[in-house]
Amino acid sequence: MSRRILITGASIAGTCAAWWLTRHGFDVTVVEKAPAFRDGGQNVDVRGAGHEVIRRMGLEAAVKARNTGERGSVWVDEDNEILARFDADELGDDGPTADLEILRGDLARLLYDGVAARAAFRFGDHVTAIRHIGDEASVTFKSGRTEAYDIVIVAEGVGSATRELVFPGENQPRWMDITMAYFSIPKGENDGELGRWYNATGGRGVLVRPGPDGMTHAFLTLQAHGEQDWSPAQQKAYMRERFEDAGWETPRILDGMMASEDFYFDVLRQVKMPRWSSGRVVLLGDAAWCATPLAGIGTTLALTGAYVLAGELSRSDSPARAFHAYDRLMRPFVEDGQGVPKFAPKLLNPRSRTGLAILRAVMRVLGLPGVREAASALLTGKTKDIVLPDYAGDEGVVSTRLSAT
Numbered sequence: 556m557s558r559r560i561l562i563t564g565a566s567i568a569g570t571c572a573a574w575w576l577t578r579h580g581f582d583v584t585v586v587e588k589a590p591a592f593r594d595g596g597q598n599v600d601v602r603g604a605g606h607e608v609i610r611r612m613g614l615e616a617a618v619k620a621r622n623t624g625e626r627g628s629v630w631v632d633e634d635n636e637i638l639a640r641f642d643a644d645e646l647g648d649d650g651p652t653a654d655l656e657i658l659r660g661d662l663a664r665l666l667y668d669g670v671a672a673r674a675a676f677r678f679g680d681h682v683t684a685i686r687h688i689g690d691e692a693s694v695t696f697k698s699g700r701t702e703a704y705d706i707v708i709v710a711e712g713v714g715s716a717t718r719e720l721v722f723p724g725e726n727q728p729r730w731m732d733i734t735m736a737y738f739s740i741p742k743g744e745n746d747g748e749l750g751r752w753y754n755a756t757g758g759r760g761v762l763v764r765p766g767p768d769g770m771t772h773a774f775l776t777l778q779a780h781g782e783q784d785w786s787p788a789q790q791k792a793y794m795r796e797r798f799e800d801a802g803w804e805t806p807r808i809l810d811g812m813m814a815s816e817d818f819y820f821d822v823l824r825q826v827k828m829p830r831w832s833s834g835r836v837v838l839l840g841d842a843a844w845c846a847t848p849l850a851g852i853g854t855t856l857a858l859t860g861a862y863v864l865a866g867e868l869s870r871s872d873s874p875a876r877a878f879h880a881y882d883r884l885m886r887p888f889v890e891d892g893q894g895v896p897k898f899a900p901k902l903l904n905p906r907s908r909t910g911l912a913i914l915r916a917v918m919r920v921l922g923l924p925g926v927r928e929a930a931s932a933l934l935t936g937k938t939k940d941i942v943l944p945d946y947a948g949d950e951g952v953v954s955t956r957l958s959a960t
């Protein structure tokens with residue numbers, strides 16, 4: 556198969572695909588819209604097949620060395636009294652704390668460093684048009700260049716503009732009626748090795764988690780539909796107003812939010828695409844199937860999808876056949892990961908005082924010995940795993956077969 560590949564988006568999916576494709580001998584260019592590599596982001600989980608991909612890349616030790624240090628999670632009330640506790644040592648990869656916990660920026664940086672010298676990275680540019688001419692995709696960029704590629708991989712995240720160019724109107728987003736904000740704040744006196752979850756009425760949740768950087772990583776969850784297009788200042792003001800009277804340690808978390816420089820705002824919606832490829836263009840990662848952070852599997856899907864797409868391209872004599880095999884392998888895994896029932900976030904973020912009292916009573920039961928193993932599957936949204944194929948030319952990296960769970 557011809558070997559010039561363009562990847563748009565240099566985050567988890569894009570850099571991981573570039574990593575594998577260059578190892579399979581493809582000639583890869585990565586175009587990222589941001590003016591420089593994006594380091595930000597808070598704690599993400601890597602589980603199951605995603606963990607196996609990291610192992611096959613020989614990056615497991617490096618990821619573990621940057622582990623966030625989280626030893627488990629607790630649910631607390633406004634007095635910081637523990638309602639339920641889930642320890643990582645006891646629950647392993649099935650608990651709310653995964654075996655591989657890393658900051659998104661640290662993981663993206665590890666992937667980028669492993670491929671920066673092998674692929675051509677261009678920052679501050681993006682695709683404005685794609686035309687199929689014969690067996691090629693003719694791609695025009697904002698910078699004015701036009702270039703020919705054999706394959707274009709779109710890994711631009713949930714709001715992908717190139718997806719809308721190539722597949723206009725095909726995404727049927729599933730809005731989750733939840734808005735989240737993530738940011739880093741200075742460590743407080745109660746912040747330790749446990750993630751702490753707190754709920755307040757009005758569908759509000761606050762989570763603080765440790766990081767390897769000495770900072771606390773904060774997450775605000777709100778049962779409401781914010782606006783993705785607001786400026787960061789508007790987004791911060793919106794969250795501040797909504798959480799001002801939430802109690803517990805929220806005031807210092809909001810102060811930290813206002814000063815934070817890595818603030819990330821997400822109006823949660825799943826991407827639902829009936830197909831992931833058209834001609835020479837294929838979607839990958841959140842651009843293809845965003846499951847939202849509620850599913851806890853976005854990073855795992857991005858890594859696994861990148862590995863499978865690169866592997867199928869390496870062993871197929873036609874892009875269409877490779878895209879078909881990629882779809883067949885990934886779709887059941889994706890659909891399972893997207894299967895978060897819409898009521899689940901509502902139950903976990905109740906609006907009324909009664910709802911909150913019920914949630915807290917339930918958490919006390921879920922945290923009991925003997926119950927918490929089953930409860931943690933519920934809280935992590937545990938999903939099916941896939942059996943990762945072995946692809947020839949995995950160039951000396953470990954090649955063990957994952958057993959299905």
Ligand SMILES: Cc1cc2nc3c(=O)[nH]c(=O)nc-3n(C[C@H](O)[C@H](O)[C@H](O)COP(=O)(O)OP(=O)(O)OC[C@H]3O[C@@H](n4cnc5c(N)ncnc54)[C@H](O)[C@@H]3O)c2cc1C
Pocket residue numbers: 563564565566567568569586587588589593594595596597598599659680681682710711712713714715716717737819839840841842848853854857
């Ligand atoms: C800066 C940042 C911080 C994040 N923080 C968190 C977090 O704290 N918690 C969490 O759960 N998830 C976070 N995410 C999302 C998380 O990385 C993804 O859900 C998941 O890892 C799947 O990754 P992805 O590579 O498919 O998409 P994304 O990680 O969303 O990456 C998409 C990439 O494409 C780039 N891009 C967008 N449009 C274009 C375009 N037209 N042309 C070229 N490039 C484009 C973006 O700048 C970005 O680098 C964050 C993403 C980013 C970019």
